Amino acid sequence: MTLHPQARALIEQLHPSGPPDLSTVDVDRAAARGAALAQADRVPIEHVADLDADGVRVRLYRPRPAAPVALYVHGGGWMFHDLETHDAFCRYLADATGWALLAVDFRRAPEHPYPAPLDDVQTAARWLRSHGAEHDVDAAWLPGIGDSSGANLLAGLTVREPSALDFQVLMYPPTDRRWRLDPAADTAALTGAEMDWFWEHYAPGSLGDSPDVSVLRTPDLSQVPPTLVVTAEHDPLAAQGRAYATALAEAGVEVVGFETMGQVHSFWRQPLTMDASRALVPMVGALLDSHRARHR
Structure with a gap:
């Protein structure tokens, strides 16, 4: 299928520049944070609080008292993005689904390479299990949601500690460092060279x-x-995402693989401009509701 017109419009706004420059990482991070903070029209949420999860900075979005809660792990190549860049989307996601979110501000590469980011996600998940009730959210059945490198961190967590989460939602996850990426799948949203x-x-x-x-x-x-x-x-990550879903199924894991046609990397957190995102958000919420109900 060709690119969806909304996906084409998104990549036309981007400027492919190859892999990032280590010398400008701090500047690039600050620019992304500044652009995010300048966003208007943030969805109001009943309760938003920055918290300390045993040394890991996290932000809680609670749309209503006693809401069920999911761990949220942001993308950005393990190097970029933070609580502010994903704040507007987390607000939208919490409001649209009724699920509280605990977003994790994990340490980032290259200053803090593996295993530091994964360690922080693990710490935050354990903290949420133990302290959710103190913040009026229900973490008895705990899912995780992650996009891109954040999805990799969630997948890594459930390999390292399978009981850490009861369900995981992986948005276009990178799953294999050695996977040979197809240059034909490159777009301005993500290229194989950038991913490597x-x-x-x-x-x-x-x-x-x-x-x-x-x-x-x-x-x-x-x-x-x-x-x-x-x-x-x-x-570029689609093939290895599909391969991971297949591997889970072959291992006997309950898994659903869902491909968004015509879409590019990063569409998930663009609900104001992407119909696919607006459609997928309530689907994810309904799936979490259904699985939670089965385990109550």
């Missing part, structure tokens, strides 16, 4: 072969919790 660069700064050298990094290479995936894997048709 991000991998090498998150998990350099042989660290990229660790099972909780290259989750697709994990010998036994049978203990991974039920999973939704969402891929975008025009994304």
Whole structure:
């Protein structure tokens, strides 16, 4: 399928420049944060609070008292984005689904490569299990939602500690450091060269072969919790996302693979301009509601 017109409009706004420049990482981070903070029309949420999860900075979005809660892990190549860049989307997601979110401000590469980001996500998940009730959210059945590198961190967490989450939603996840990416799938939203660069700064050298990094290479995936894997048709990561869903199914895991046709990497957190995002958000909420009801 050709690019959806909305996806085409998105990539036309982007300026492909190749892999990032290490010397400008701080400047690029600040620019993205500044642009996010300048956004208007943030959805009002009943309660938003910055908290400390055993040393990890997190932000709680609670749309109503006693709401069920999900862990949210943002993307950005393990190097970019933070609580502010994803604030507007987390507000939208919490409001649209009725689910509270605990967004994780994990340490980022290259200053803090693997395993530091994954350690922080693990710490935040454990903290939420133990302290959710103190913040008037229900973490008895705990899912995780992650986009891109954040999805990789969630997948890595459930390989490392399968009981950490009861369900995971993986949006266009990178799952294999050694996967040969198809240049024909490159767009301004993400290229294979950029992805290789991000991998090498998150998990350099042989660290990229660790099972909780290259989750697709994990010998036994049978203990991974039920999973939704969402891929975008025009994304260099789509093939390995589909392969991970297949591997989970072959291991006996309850898994749904869902491909968004005509879409590119990063569409998920663009609900104001992407019909696919606006359609997918309530679907994710309904799926979480259904699985939670089965386990109450």
